[in-house]
Amino acid sequence: MFKLKDVSKTIAGKPILNGVSFEAKRGEITALLGPSGAGKSTLLRVCSNLEKYDTGSFCLDDEPLDLGSVNKNQTVGMVFQQFHLFDHLSVEENVMLAPLLCKRKTKPQALDETTRLLHRYGLEGKAKARVSELSGGQKQRVAIVRTLVQNPQIVCLDEPTSALDPKLTSQVASFIREIAAENRIVLLTTHDMGLLAELQANLLLMKQGAIVERTTSEEYAAHREQFPMLYDFFE
Numbered sequence: 001m002f003k004l005k006d007v008s009k010t011i012a013g014k015p016i017l018n019g020v021s022f023e024a025k026r027g028e029i030t031a032l033l034g035p036s037g038a039g040k041s042t043l044l045r046v047c048s049n050l051e052k053y054d055t056g057s058f059c060l061d062d063e064p065l066d067l068g069s070v071n072k073n074q075t076v077g078m079v080f081q082q083f084h085l086f087d088h089l090s091v092e093e094n095v096m097l098a099p100l101l102c103k104r105k106t107k108p109q110a111l112d113e114t115t116r117l118l119h120r121y122g123l124e125g126k127a128k129a130r131v132s133e134l135s136g137g138q139k140q141r142v143a144i145v146r147t148l149v150q151n152p153q154i155v156c157l158d159e160p161t162s163a164l165d166p167k168l169t170s171q172v173a174s175f176i177r178e179i180a181a182e183n184r185i186v187l188l189t190t191h192d193m194g195l196l197a198e199l200q201a202n203l204l205l206m207k208q209g210a211i212v213e214r215t216t217s218e219e220y221a222a223h224r225e226q227f228p229m230l231y232d233f234f235e
Contacts, residue, residue, distance in 0.1 A: 001025050002065075002154055002185045007056030009046065009209075016042050017053065018209035024154075029176060029186045029199055033233060034206035040189040041081075043206075044156040047187065048078040060153065070154075074102060077152030081159040083143045087132040091123060094131060095146045102150065110149075117145045121175070137168045144175055155179050157188040161195050173198035193234060205230050 002024045009017040017039050024030040032040040045051040047058075049067045058065040060075065070076040085094050092114055099110035118124050121141045131139060140160065147155060161172050173195055180186045190196060196203075196217070203220060205213040213229045224231050 001059075001061060002187075003059040004047075005057045005059075007043070007046065007053055007058075009042065009051070009053045015209045017046070017056075020056070020206075020209070020211055022204055022211060022214070024185050024187060024202070026183045026185055027180055029180050029188065029201040030204060031196060031199070031201040032187065032189045032204050032206060033191075033196075033230070035233075038206040039209040040206055041158050042209075044078065044158050044187060044189060047154065048076045048156055050078070072102070074098070074150040074152055076154045076156060077147035077150055079140075079143050079147050079155070079157045079160060081162055083139045083163070085131045085139060085142060085146070088130065090128050090130055091118065091134070091142050092127040094142060095149050098146065098150050113149055114145075117149055121145055136164050137171070140164060140168070140172065141175075144179075148179070152184070154185045154187065157186070159189055159191065161190065161192045166194065169194045170198060203230060205233060 005021045007017055007020040008015070020043060022030070032043060034040055042051060046053045047067070049070050058067060065075070095114045095117070096110045099105040099113060100107065115124070118127055121144065123138065123141055123145065126134065126138060131142065134142065157176065160176070161169050164172065169192060176186060176188065176199060200217050203215050203217060204211050213227055215227055215230065220227055220230060
């Protein structure tokens with residue numbers, strides 16, 4: 001389980017995160033929802049040690065988690081909204097960078113793991129292709145593979161369908177369910193109601209840097225009237 005307690009962050013005196021606390025279990029999907037500027041992406045970036053925070057604490061499996069170590073230990077993996085791949089490199093080279101540079105794997109070890117994951121995500125035929133030659137859906141799969149090759153315990157996905165054709169939503173939902181089923185903790189942000197409709201997730205609605213309403217997909221579907229702010233967001 002991943003626990004955040006009272007996480008806060010300000011920029012130039014403006015609260016960006018305001019006492020955020022929640023728990024996310026292994027094997028489950030937690031969706032951070034809310035309008036633009038609510039703090040959702042900032043929270044994922046804080047968890048990934050890509051942005052600093054002011055106050056708060058983090059625990060993983062009941063042990064304190066030092067976010068300063070998560071990049072070195074590959075505890076947290078991030079799939080970015082715009083993928084952030086190296087267009088001039090091949091698919092294979094993009095995926096192998098982290099195992100070679102961060103995990104100090106040998107080239108044969110990195111290649112074996114890369115090949116396995118590319119096959120799993122239907123990209124084996126694109127291993128030698130440059131990223132610049134790929135479609136948006138293929139780039140998304142490469143971004144997921146690049147994250148999973150590091151074997152993170154926590155996987156963060158920032159608006160995973162925003163740059164894709166809506167027809168690919170079901171495919172992305174399937175990938176997210178598979179990632180969670182591997183006993184990982186999945187955190188995602190999204191405005192895509194189609195994606196949420198295909199996921200059983202914990203729903204956390206954020207406004208002005210704080211969580212203002214929380215429930216599960218099942219509970220919301222059964223008792224929408226009990227969650228007026230989520231209802232307004234969805235409708």
